Amino acid sequence: MMGKGNILLNFIKENIALHEIDEKFTLDTELFNSGIVDSFGLLEILMFIEEEFSVKIESYQVVENDSNTIKKIIDLVELYK
Amino acid sequence: MKNLDEKELIKRKQELEELLISFKQKIKILIENGDIENAEKLLEKYVDIGKKDSDIYNMQGIISIFKRDYNEAEKLLKKSLSEDYSNMDTYFNLGFLYEILKKVNESELAYFLAKIYEKQENRLNQNNVKEWKVVLLGENTSDLDFYNKFRNDINILGILKLDENNNLDKNFSFFKIKDLKLLNYDYIILTDMELEDYKIKLKKLVDFGIEENKIFMAKNLEIEFEIEGFNYRISEFIQKNKIEGIITGLSYAEVGINTNFFNGEFINFALSSQDLYYDYKLLEYFLKIEKVKNNIKYVILNLAYYSFDFDLSRTLERNRVHRYYPIIKDTHNYKDEFRIKLLNKMYNLRWTNEDYAEINNLKKNIVMRNDKETIQKGKKCAIYHSKMKSEEIKKENLEIFETILKLLKQNNISPLILICPVSKYYYEHYDKKRIKEFYCNIDFYIQRDNIKIVDFFDSELFDNSDFWDDSHLNSKGAIKLTKLIEKEL
Numbered sequence: 001m002m003g004k005g006n007i008l009l010n011f012i013k014e015n016i017a018l019h020e021i022d023e024k025f026t027l028d029t030e031l032f033n034s035g036i037v038d039s040f041g042l043l044e045i046l047m048f049i050e051e052e053f054s055v056k057i058e059s060y061q062v063v064e065n066d067s068n069t070i071k072k073i074i075d076l077v078e079l080y081k
Numbered sequence: 082m083k084n085l086d087e088k089e090l091i092k093r094k095q096e097l098e099e100l101l102i103s104f105k106q107k108i109k110i111l112i113e114n115g116d117i118e119n120a121e122k123l124l125e126k127y128v129d130i131g132k133k134d135s136d137i138y139n140m141q142g143i144i145s146i147f148k149r150d151y152n153e154a155e156k157l158l159k160k161s162l163s164e165d166y167s168n169m170d171t172y173f174n175l176g177f178l179y180e181i182l183k184k185v186n187e188s189e190l191a192y193f194l195a196k197i198y199e200k201q202e203n204r205l206n207q208n209n210v211k212e213w214k215v216v217l218l219g220e221n222t223s224d225l226d227f228y229n230k231f232r233n234d235i236n237i238l239g240i241l242k243l244d245e246n247n248n249l250d251k252n253f254s255f256f257k258i259k260d261l262k263l264l265n266y267d268y269i270i271l272t273d274m275e276l277e278d279y280k281i282k283l284k285k286l287v288d289f290g291i292e293e294n295k296i297f298m299a300k301n302l303e304i305e306f307e308i309e310g311f312n313y314r315i316s317e318f319i320q321k322n323k324i325e326g327i328i329t330g331l332s333y334a335e336v337g338i339n340t341n342f343f344n345g346e347f348i349n350f351a352l353s354s355q356d357l358y359y360d361y362k363l364l365e366y367f368l369k370i371e372k373v374k375n376n377i378k379y380v381i382l383n384l385a386y387y388s389f390d391f392d393l394s395r396t397l398e399r400n401r402v403h404r405y406y407p408i409i410k411d412t413h414n415y416k417d418e419f420r421i422k423l424l425n426k427m428y429n430l431r432w433t434n435e436d437y438a439e440i441n442n443l444k445k446n447i448v449m450r451n452d453k454e455t456i457q458k459g460k461k462c463a464i465y466h467s468k469m470k471s472e473e474i475k476k477e478n479l480e481i482f483e484t485i486l487k488l489l490k491q492n493n494i495s496p497l498i499l500i501c502p503v504s505k506y507y508y509e510h511y512d513k514k515r516i517k518e519f520y521c522n523i524d525f526y527i528q529r530d531n532i533k534i535v536d537f538f539d540s541e542l543f544d545n546s547d548f549w550d551d552s553h554l555n556s557k558g559a560i561k562l563t564k565l566i567e568k569e570l
Contacts, residue, residue, distance in 0.1 A: 032397055040461060040462075042397060043465055043468055047468070058473070059395075059396065059397075060395035060396070060414075060474070063396060063399060
């Protein structure tokens with residue numbers, strides 16, 4: 001079964017990424033400063049998380065916790081579960 | 082024969098220009114030496130042959146300061162800025178004049194602009210407050226590059242060397258890692274830009290027992306900056322003799338209002354992504370200034386339906402609070418003041434007021450295209466803004482809004498709340514429930530304080546030719562909107 005991180009990774013790859021992402025795109029890739037995800041994308045990620053994992057996270061919680069990678073976002077998901 | 086005349090003419094023009102430059106230099110020297118009488122005589126001669134420019138008005142302004150004719154000095158210095166609003170010397174002298182007149186805030190604004198336009202001279206540096214004591218650590222020349230960029234802004238104690246065999250430049254203080262135990266510092270700044278280099282150094286420092294929150298990555302300063310209008314507006318503000326109206330709010334009013342079409346003297350402090358907190362901070366700051374306090378009649382608060390759910394300092398764009406830092410000195414909910422201060426310095430090294438003016442002019446002259454891209458962007462933005470919702474942020478913003486109203490009441494002002502028009506590509510996709518919620522939030526204040534609200538959001542008075550993008554007016558639209566607001570005031 002696919003872990004939460006990989007589910008989110010696939011969602012970002014297929015729906016959010018602002019530009020082509022290469023094979024190096026992993027759970028540890030910087031999402032925001034790298035230009036892969038903008039504020040619109042962040043909102044979509046959070047809506048996906050709410051729907052998929054039934055966890056509500058606000059965008060400022062991602063920003064203020066410096067959750068700038070998929071791995072760190074999943075840590076937040078676990079924290080607020 | 083004609084060619085010869087032209088050559089001769091060019092030669093004479095050059096000679097005259099050189100003469101005028103040397104005249105200016107002489108006047109400057111006389112002023113610097115306090116020989117005001119002769120400086121004034123020479124200035125009179127200069128005006129006979131040369132055109133009065135920003136430098137000349139500036140020098141006349143200084144002479145008036147010496148003669149204690151402060152009203153005339155202010156007029157002349159402002160005239161100098163109207164000729165060249167980037168004249169660093171004039172801002173410096175205006176700052177000095179306001180200091181004499183005990184106009185503390187105006188003096189601060191003028192010095193702030195002088196610093197921005199400061200080129201070679203370092204005369205303001207002695208006034209810099211160096212709140213943070215830092216130690217640099219980096220490879221090659223990255224530490225020295227950082228030192229050169231920030232030495233006037235922070236207190237750089239010295240450079241940390243992990244390799245003890247390094248050849249050390251005697252111009253700097255160098256520390257070994259063990260010295261850190263005894264050193265009183267706030268941050269260690271890792272200046273390497275290569276990820277691998279600073280990862281190694283970070284590990285060494287952490288292994289040595291240094292807390293990670295004491296370590297700052299210079300790489301964090303390498304961001305794409307949005308061009309900000311704050312400094313430009315301060316420059317406009319300085320040049321005005323009185324302010325009868327202030328506009329605050331977001332980008333919709335920043336580009337959507339053309340203050341030249343108001344009857345009174347207005348200043349537009351609506352800025353891209355500005356939230357209610359900074360609306361309040363700006364009003365609080367400017368309402369203390371005499372030329373505002375004594376003349377203010379109108380405050381236009383531009384709001385968006387999502388304003389109560391928006392806090393710039395808690396978004397991905399939070400770095401943008403740097404633009405206020407030199408004046409407002411408050412980073413709201415983004416508590417990394419150190420980073421914000423350095424970001425502001427980086428910004429001012431990269432972008433100027435001229436860049437802002439240029440990009441603004443460009444937007445003003447564009448007419449929105451009715452293509453797929455614009456339609457999609459409008460839809461995307463409207464959906465995004467409709468979904469911005471946070472109870473925690475709303476609670477704080479309603480308190481801020483109440484504080485704004487209280488502040489305005491103390492100044493006998495009833496604000497005009499303005500919702501700017503957006504194109505159909507945006508308003509057709511905005512969640513109507515969210516608009517209702519906005520009115521539910523604001524109705525209490527409108528009823529209680531009898532506040533006027535004008536809502537042009539989906540107004541039929543505007544069509545596609547009035548916009549430059551899906552939700553922002555162009556020059557034609559801005560004139561139309563300003564005239565409509567004027568009728569409401």
